[in-house]
Amino acid sequence: MSTLTDPPKEQFRLSMLLYDTRYRSATIQVIAMFGFMLLAAWLINNTIINLNTLGKPVSFGFLGETAGYDINQRLLDYDNQDTHLRAAFLGLLNTLVIAFMGCVAATIVGVLVGVLRLSSNWLVARIMTVYVEMFRNIPVLLWIVLIFAIVTESTPHPKVYRGVETGAVVVTNRGTYLPEPLFSRSLGDVHLFGSSSLRFDISLDLIAILVVLGLSIFASIKIRQRADRIQEVTGVRPRTWHTRAAVLILPLLSLLIALGFHLGYPELKGFNFQGGTHLRNSLLALWLALSLYTAAFIAEIVRAGILAISKGQTEAASALGLRPNKTMSLVILPQALRVIIPPLISNYLNLTKNSSLAIAVGYMDITGTLGGITMNQTGRELECVLMLMLVYLAISLTISAVMNWYNEAVKLKER
Amino acid sequence: MKKSVILGAMTFAGLAAGAASAGTLDDVKARGKLNCGVTTGLVGFAAPNANGEWEGFDVAVCRAVAAAVLGDSTAVEFVPTTGKTRFTALASGEIDMLARNTTWTFSRDVDLKFEFTGINYYDGQGFMVPKELGVSSAKELDGATVCIQTGTTTELNLADFFRSNNISYEPVPIETNAEAQQQYLAGACDVYTTDASGLAATRATFDDPSAHVLLPEIISKEPLGPLVRHGDNEWGDVVRWSLNALIAAEELGITSANLNDMAAGTDNPEINRLLGTEGTLGEMLGLSADWAKNAIAAGGNYGEIFAKNIGEDTPIGLARGLNAQWTEGGLLYAPPFR
Numbered sequence: 001m002s003t004l005t006d007p008p009k010e011q012f013r014l015s016m017l018l019y020d021t022r023y024r025s026a027t028i029q030v031i032a033m034f035g036f037m038l039l040a041a042w043l044i045n046n047t048i049i050n051l052n053t054l055g056k057p058v059s060f061g062f063l064g065e066t067a068g069y070d071i072n073q074r075l076l077d078y079d080n081q082d083t084h085l086r087a088a089f090l091g092l093l094n095t096l097v098i099a100f101m102g103c104v105a106a107t108i109v110g111v112l113v114g115v116l117r118l119s120s121n122w123l124v125a126r127i128m129t130v131y132v133e134m135f136r137n138i139p140v141l142l143w144i145v146l147i148f149a150i151v152t153e154s155t156p157h158p159k160v161y162r163g164v165e166t167g168a169v170v171v172t173n174r175g176t177y178l179p180e181p182l183f184s185r186s187l188g189d190v191h192l193f194g195s196s197s198l199r200f201d202i203s204l205d206l207i208a209i210l211v212v213l214g215l216s217i218f219a220s221i222k223i224r225q226r227a228d229r230i231q232e233v234t235g236v237r238p239r240t241w242h243t244r245a246a247v248l249i250l251p252l253l254s255l256l257i258a259l260g261f262h263l264g265y266p267e268l269k270g271f272n273f274q275g276g277t278h279l280r281n282s283l284l285a286l287w288l289a290l291s292l293y294t295a296a297f298i299a300e301i302v303r304a305g306i307l308a309i310s311k312g313q314t315e316a317a318s319a320l321g322l323r324p325n326k327t328m329s330l331v332i333l334p335q336a337l338r339v340i341i342p343p344l345i346s347n348y349l350n351l352t353k354n355s356s357l358a359i360a361v362g363y364m365d366i367t368g369t370l371g372g373i374t375m376n377q378t379g380r381e382l383e384c385v386l387m388l389m390l391v392y393l394a395i396s397l398t399i400s401a402v403m404n405w406y407n408e409a410v411k412l413k414e415r
Numbered sequence: 416m417k418k419s420v421i422l423g424a425m426t427f428a429g430l431a432a433g434a435a436s437a438g439t440l441d442d443v444k445a446r447g448k449l450n451c452g453v454t455t456g457l458v459g460f461a462a463p464n465a466n467g468e469w470e471g472f473d474v475a476v477c478r479a480v481a482a483a484v485l486g487d488s489t490a491v492e493f494v495p496t497t498g499k500t501r502f503t504a505l506a507s508g509e510i511d512m513l514a515r516n517t518t519w520t521f522s523r524d525v526d527l528k529f530e531f532t533g534i535n536y537y538d539g540q541g542f543m544v545p546k547e548l549g550v551s552s553a554k555e556l557d558g559a560t561v562c563i564q565t566g567t568t569t570e571l572n573l574a575d576f577f578r579s580n581n582i583s584y585e586p587v588p589i590e591t592n593a594e595a596q597q598q599y600l601a602g603a604c605d606v607y608t609t610d611a612s613g614l615a616a617t618r619a620t621f622d623d624p625s626a627h628v629l630l631p632e633i634i635s636k637e638p639l640g641p642l643v644r645h646g647d648n649e650w651g652d653v654v655r656w657s658l659n660a661l662i663a664a665e666e667l668g669i670t671s672a673n674l675n676d677m678a679a680g681t682d683n684p685e686i687n688r689l690l691g692t693e694g695t696l697g698e699m700l701g702l703s704a705d706w707a708k709n710a711i712a713a714g715g716n717y718g719e720i721f722a723k724n725i726g727e728d729t730p731i732g733l734a735r736g737l738n739a740q741w742t743e744g745g746l747l748y749a750p751p752f753r
Contacts, residue, residue, distance in 0.1 A: 054506070055528050055645070068571045070586045080574040157602040173603050174560055174585075270558040271605050272585065281603070359565075362588040368565070373588075376499050376566030379527035381506075 051382065060387075062378040063088070063197075069373050071364045073280050076201060084374045085197040091369030092391060098286055098365060099352040099395065105291035106351060107344075110298025115328070117303050128299070135296035141357050143293050148285035148361040155281075161268050170266050170273055175280040177266035177273050184260030205259055212255050220244045282363040286355070294351040301343045305336035337410050345403040349396045356392070366391055439511050439643070439650035440484065440701055448490050451477035452510035455495040455591045459616040459724050459731040460516055469493045472724040473514040476535055476641050476658060479710040480512065483657045483702060488713035497590055498566035502527055505644060512654050514641040516610060518568045528645040532655035535640050535717075537737040537746050539633035540569050541611035543618060546628050548605060553632040557582035562595045562604035564588075569609050572635040592617060610637050612725065612733055619730035653700055660707040662749040663689060664716035666740050671715040678708050689752045696752060707752075717747065 017027045051058060063085040070080050075093045078086060117128040135143065155173040170177040187204035223244050231237040266276030309332050317327040356367040367388060375384040443449050453461035453473055461471040469477075474493065482488040494510050505513045506528070516538070517523075519531040542553045550556065553576070563570050565588040577584050587604045589595045596617055599607040607614065611633060618624045641658060643651050664670075667686050669677050678690045687693035691704035700706065714720050721738065725731045739745025 068574055070574050070584075072586050072588075080578060152598070152601050152603050173601060271556075272558055272560060274558070359588075359590065362565075362590075364588065368588065372499060373565050373570065376502065377571070379502060379506075379523075381503055 047382070056379070058383060059380075060383055062374075062380050062383070065378070067374065068377070071369065073283055073364055076199070083197045084370070084378065087374060088366060088370035088387070089198055091364055091366035094358075094363065095352075095355055095365040095367075095391075096395070098283065098290065098355045098358065098363070099399075101287050102290040102294065102351045102355065103348050105287065106294035106298055106347070109291060109295035111302050113295060113299035114302025114306070117299060118306060132296045132299050135293050136300070140289060140293045140354050141360060144286055144289040144357055144360050147289045148281060151281045151285050151288075158268060158272055161273075166266065166268065166273075168263065168265055170276070172273065173281065174272060175278050175282075176284060177276040177278055179263035179265050180275065180277040182262055182264045184262065186259065208255060208259070209252070212251050216248045216251050219247045223247065280363070282358070282361040285361050286358050286363050290351055290354055293354070294347050297347050297350075298344060301340050301347070302336070305338075305340035306332055308339045309335050334410075338407075338412060341403065341407045341410065345400055345407075348399050348403065352395055352399060353392060439647050440653055443484055443511055443650075447485060448492050449477065449481040449484065449512070450492045450494055450510045451480070452494045452496045452501055452504050452513040452515055453477065454515050455497055455593070457516070457592050457613055457616055458620050459729065460613070461493070461514070470724070472536065472720060473516060473641075475714040475720040475724065476514045476661075477512070478713040479661055480641075480654055480657045482709040482713035483660070483706040484653060486703065486705075486709050488709070498564050499590070502529070505529065505642070508644075511650070512641055512643050516613065516639040517642060518610075518637045519640055519642075520568060523642075529642045530645050530648075530651045531640050531642045532651055533640050533658045534638040534746075535658060536612060536638075538610040538612050538637040538639050540572050540608060540635040540637055541614050541633055542630040543599075543607045543614045543627055544605060544630060546626050550630065553630045553634065554580055554582065556584060556606060558584070559605040560585045560587055560603070561606045561608055562587045562589055562598050563608055564592065564595060565590065567609070568635070568637065573608055576632075576634045596620070610639070612639075612731075615733055616725065616731045619732070624730075649701060653702065656700060657706075657710045659749040660689060660710050660752075661717040661720065662740075662747050663752060664707075664711045665718040665747075666742065666749065669711060669716055671712060671719060674708060674711055678705070685752055 017023050048058060064083050066081055067084045067087040068080050069087070071078055071087060071090055073094060074090045075097065076090060078090050113128050113131060116124050117132065119125045119128075152173050155171050158172045158174065161170065161172070168179045183205050187208060189201040189203055190207075192200040192202065223240050227238050227240045264275050266273040266278075268274075313331055313335065314327055317331045318324075322330065355365055356371075358365040359368045359372055362368075370384055370391075371388045375381055378384075451474075453469065453471075456462045457471070459471055461469060461473045464470050469491075477491050477493065478488040481491045494504060496504050496510070496513070496515055501513055501515050501517065502523075504510050512532075514535075516536065518538075519534065523529055524531055542556070544550050544556075556577075561573065561584050563573055563586050570586075570588075573584070573586070584606075587598060589598060592609070592613065595607055595609070598604055600621070607617070609617075611629065614629055618627050618629070621627060641654055643654055663685075667683065667689070669686060669690070674690075677686055678692065680692045681687060684693060688696055690708045691697050691706070695704070697704040697706045703709075715723070718740075721735065722728065725733045727734055735743075735745060737746050739747065741748040
């Protein structure tokens, strides 16, 4: 009978943390972590102590003080007697506006340019190449300044229009005026958050229009689904376009008439045009520059995405008798989207962060209000920059989350 | 880029503020160079000339301080700052003093923790408009587009002025004087508002200065002066008394022409104390005995500096007005050197 002796149970000794390869990496990581936390704590502590010595302890009380300055481009009501928090909030909205407008325009231009760059038409493809190389190889700040200079210097002074019949759209060197939608029997506004700094008025007219539009689209989809069912059963697809068009247009039209919808045209009064929607040159220049710049990157991403789809797919689609543009929209682009979306996210984030260059043209985004005038008037650099960082982080993470969710939805389902 | 400079300056502010708050005088002496914050370019006050040398009314203050401390009026590193970056640059220790036509206000002095060391120009905020606009008073500017430098007291005064007169305006925020000038000339704004001296200086650089008028309203008090960090009183004293030396020199009749004769000794004890032939004023400041002589030698007395840079014989053409000596009906009044 042979006795099997268990291998001696190894006792854990402290020295094994260093000499045993199983534990060593963990030990090093723990020590490094401690070191890192100590360094961070020292930095924070040192900053707080030094600020206290300077007599400027960290405090966010300044946000409740009167701002005292004016903001030109704004979405909500604001007055120079409002608080710094309100000014920061309006700046944040301006940032979101430019980010949203920029992302939409950049995507449209980018996809178009990306597809055209692959065109078999030599001239079109070359022009797109030049565009892409021009824009993505020059810093965006220069583009912003250049486009702003062009917009400002090449457009006429408002006084040129004195005594001239102006139409619905007026272009001046202070901005472009578009007709504004007005409602003579308006439903009024809902006031959210009372009279606090974050008060937010939403037009009930807008809500009504959106609700009606949503219902119309829902009804239209139902009609299409019914047509699909009939087609499956009988093989004959009923003509639906006229009912669908009616469902989409008629309710909206009757709502607009009920609300007394009309357009307000800009009119020259005194120094400037009054009325209408005023898109300031700073907004236009920033929007154009950011979208064209980011579109150059998106174009390359789209091109890469399309090239990543094997040629066999195109050939198979042609073999099935699909025309080239049907092939692109039904076969290639849906597959290419899987490659395109992840890098597209980072470009959206870049555009949003680049919008902080707005101060170069005097567009009052959050960097201009909170990180500019407020910071300067109150001298609260640390607090303002911390808040700015937090805001940009939150915006970026939100964009990221939304796009990741979309990416999950379109990515290849492996079963 | 500007933002990274701000951020960098701020990290630096957090880390270095403690170290920078004391002993600036020793730091400057050890460095052999004065770091002086000035504007990014406002002709007459601070702008590089054709040879790339900084000159102007504010620059002269920097040079006088450098001459008093180091005996060399060229030992200055000029750091251009915008309305927005200037305070961070000073608080962080990037610059030793700021001479950037900065208005002395309560909150800057008390809340922002700076120390104004005197007033070198008594100013007020004014408006400039093209003559063809036909405007004769700022109260007619209802609905006008106004170019304004952000991060300045003028921005707040502007809001107050239009508010109290119950008229509206559209602000066009701008970072530097040069940008404002370009926007104003391009007609992107109807009005440019800043300190009246700055308007005069800007107008002097136009192709046709006579096509633009300054409106009669002066809507604020803007006492402009050099400033240092709060809490370093020795350094504050050096800057304060260097400026006072320039002002006193004019009052006492010391000019760059007769400086050397005066420094040999005069019958006036105050001149002797100022120029170091009598008493130990320099030693009390921690400077050499001839500190004030050096400061005056750098660019002349206050009156000479004024006349050379912004006076009536220059394109800027500012009258002494409030900035005359108290003996001539102005506000300049240097405390006695005793």
